[in-house]
Every structure is written in structure tokens, then in C-alpha cells.
Amino acid sequence: MQIYLPIAEISVNAFLLLGLGGMVGILSGMFGVGGGFLLTPLLFFIGISPAVAVATGTNQIVASSFSGVLAHLKRKTVDLKMGCVLLGGGLVGSALGVQLFAYLTSIGQVDLLVTLAYVVFLGIIGALMLIESLGAILRTRGGRTPAPKRRKHGWVHALPLKMKFRTSGLYISAIPPILVGMMVGVLAAIMGVGGGFIMVPAMIYILGMPTKVVVGTSLFQIIFVAAFTTTMHATTSRTVDIVLALLLIVGGVIGAQIGTRIGIRIKAEQTRILLALLVVGVCLNLAMDLLVRPSEPYSITVEAN
Amino acid sequence: MRILAVLLVALFLQSFTPARAESLVAGMSQNLVSIDATFVGSEILIFGAVKREAPIPEGEMGVVIVVEGPREAVTVRRKERRYGIYLNAESMDFYSAPSFYAVASSGPLDEVLSELENVARRITVDRAVWGWASADSPEEEEFASALIRLREDSGLFAESADNVTFKQKTLFDTAIELPANLTEGIYIAQIFLTREGSIVAEYGTLVQVRKVGLERFLYNLAQDQPFAYAMLSLAIAIAAGYIASAAFVFFSRS
Structure with missing residues (x-):
């Protein structure tokens, strides 16, 4: 069934969009990631312009992170x-x-900018995850357990403006979380992602937050950043496609429920290595666009009047 | 404002239809193309007749039909290898390129239309895009032909000889394909009757292309009240997120 998207101004198959949303939803349910980093490039592949894909992606993230945060609350x-x-x-x-x-x-x-941001961040994250999960599998085969980590008192603890974060059990400066939030906010706006894949490692390794509050807290702030970004995109570039968003959301929320169930059944190391391969795969695919001579070097942009 | 523009264009088209030995009358299958949620493109049938008050004159006869969409400013960019990667480098602005342009004719264009008429009236696709005589430099011509090629690939530009069928040297008809990615606005359809390549009669009419129903409402809301539109998008997202979570709780209990 073809459906005409009012803002993207193209006609696409509604089931293809539901399927895409569903597939990304399954992955996000399985791995506990937002899936924006997969959805936005997939939208490029089916011919949606980057401006519409990024702006609409942020809208879809509001739905998935809101659904997730309720459980965490x-x-x-x-x-x-x-x-x-x-x-x-x-x-x-x-x-x-x-x-x-x-x-x-x-x-x-x-x-x-969007392609470079994807290649760089997905490349780094994917490679790190791949190394880590391969290491974890080797360790479990070897039968050794990793040594417990000691709390480090690094530069994060030397900064002024200290605040007490009771739930996380932290007493640290407000500056590093503000900077982390800012960096992820920039990425959310230009990549059409929630930024959980950067936020979660940053919270654990830079801020030293306990793992159990990381995902919920990340989701909580993503809702607001994504909602704000959607509003900004809608008012500056007017590229949020509500019909496209709705189809992706419906597919996504159903997919997420299925994904969560699959996620429970398979082993953690295996899911992590799958996710790592997926991230590296998307990264390489986008990198090809930059490195290989394009078959059509020309493109047309209609100037807004 | 829009109605005024339509009237002006109509008057303008009327004005160059002088009384001659032959004149044209024509009609089409639709004057309004509505873009709704299930729009996948459309087809306009244009049909007409040559009206004569004298015996059929000498000379090879031809019909050329042009449908042109609203003009808009576009930028054509070319990717080049810089710093080891391919990125948009050179670009060229076209201040007034047609968003849609289809030419149909009763025979090969260089036979039914003389070069002189084509240059003067800018009838073929390349003339319509590249209005003034010829390209100033090969570089500019490359960008112009890239614009034409890309739009031809997406079905927005088309030039087809032999697409106009002629019956008894009097009746003619053609079908113009409209793709799904149409720009809204007033489209101008022009029909030219030629003898030995010179235009001897012409007829013009208008087609309106517009979004309707929900598509129109959402598009206008996004353009005119972007903040309200953003709030609507967010409300839908939040509601969907809440329903999904509630459904999950419901199903995991049962």
C-alpha cells in the first residue's frame, strides 16, 4: 500500500515503513538501545532526504524513550x-x-556532516564493543572472572560546583555531566538519534554512575532532548514528517515488545557481539559513500522561498 | 492572490491566439490534480482538434504539447574528491527552473519544430531550463544537463516524440504522465500547431496541482503554525509510547 508523505513529498510503501520501524524496534528491544542510529541511515537508503530523516527520527525517539522510561520509573x-x-x-x-x-x-x-558523524561515532563505538565482547567471550571460555574495578578519583573529582546525586551515590562537580549532555545534544540534533549509545558509556566511564541507573536516567533525559530537538527542527527547517513518524512509531513499539522477549532468551555476550557487528556494518556501509566514487555525482536542492 | 495569478496567466495565454486560417480547440481529462494520502502519480489526457475555415493548407503539419510546472530556484551540486573523500564541491544556481516539464509531439521534434521557433519560444526541455541561446561555458552546460538528467530519471522531465496521435489531420490526443513527487501549484499546458516547423496556431490552458484533505491540513499546519505542528507530533509520540508501555504491562500480566 503506497502512502504519500506530506512533508517528505514522496510516495512510499506503508508496510515497508512499518517493517523498518518494527525491525529497528526489535533490535532496540533486544539490545536496550534506542535504535535511532540504525533508523536514520535506513531512511536515507529508502530515499528520504537527510533533513526529513533526521528531524522525523528525533520524533520517533520521543515515543520509544517515553515507553522505556515508564518501566524504569x-x-x-x-x-x-x-x-x-x-x-x-x-x-x-x-x-x-x-x-x-x-x-x-x-x-x-x-x-x-551527517555521514561523517555516523561513520566516526559508529566506527568508534562498534570497534570498542566488538573488542570488549570478544574479550568477554574469551574470558568466559578461559574460566577466569574479571578483576573487580576500583573507584578512581580522577579529574572529574577535582572540579568545582560539586553536587550530591543521591540515587547514583555520587558527589561530583556538575560540569562534566553538563558537558556530556551538551555533546550528546549536538549529536541528537545532527544525527537524528537519542544518543544513548554515547551517553551510556560516558555515564559509566566518565561520570562513574552505577550501571543500574544508567539506562533509565539516559532515557529520561533523551525524551526531553528529543522533544526539544523535534520542536526546533519543526520550527526552523519544517522537516518533521508526522505521517512518516507515525508509521515508524507504530512499527517500532510493536517491534520493541517482540525484541524484549527475544532478548531474554539469548545470551548477553552473543547479543553484544551481534549488536557490535551491526554497528560496524552500518558504519562501513556509510563509509563507502564517502570513499567510493559516486555513480551520480550531481544532486539537486530546491531553494526554499 | 492565487486566483488573480490564474486569471493573469489565462489572459496572457488568450492574448496570443490570433485569428488565422487554422486554430486549435482542446480539452483535458482533469483541470485539478489532487494529491491525497494514496497519491502515486497521475495522468492527464489532452485532446483537441484543428479548427479550419478554409481548405487544408499546404505543408507538413505537426502538434507539440508542453506541460510546465511552477518554476523554482534550484541549486545543482557536484561531488568531487577532496581530502580523500567525496563531498559536494562545485555548485551552480538556477534561478528559475521548471519543477515539471513534459513535451509530447506528433513526430521527431527537430522535424515538427524549427530551431528558430524552439529558441524563440523555449519549447524543448534543454531550452526551457537553459533559456538563453547557448551555454556560456562547458562547465555550466554540464550542470544544466545534470539537472535535466536527474529530473528525467525521477519522471519530472520528459520529452517524447510520436506521443501525440493524429487522426484525419484534425483530431489529436496525448497522455502526460505525472509522477508522485509533484510540486504543488499552477501548471501550464500549451499546444502548438506547426506547419513546416513554424508555429501557426496555439492554445493554452491551466491545470492546478494541490494537496487535499489530511495531506493539505498537515502540510499547511507545518508551514503556518510550526509550533502547533511540533506539539501535535510530540503528543502523538508520547501517546504511542504510553499505549505501548500500558499494553506491555497488560500482556505480561495475562
């Missing part, structure tokens, strides 16, 4: 205070990112 695994501090940085970052996105759209370099 019930289990009390959300550090609301930390979430608000991260959010403060996130809103500033998102505003900057949207301006950068609009500027680069006007000079025709937005595709490059």
Missing part, C-alpha cells in the same frame, strides 16, 4: 537530579546542533 532506576543536569547541557547542545544543521543545509554540506 516504576523500578526507581532513574536518577532524576542527574537527569536534569544532563538535560540542561542537552538542551543547549541541541539548540546549537539544530543551528549548525540549518546552516550546513543552506550550504549543501549537511549530508557530509
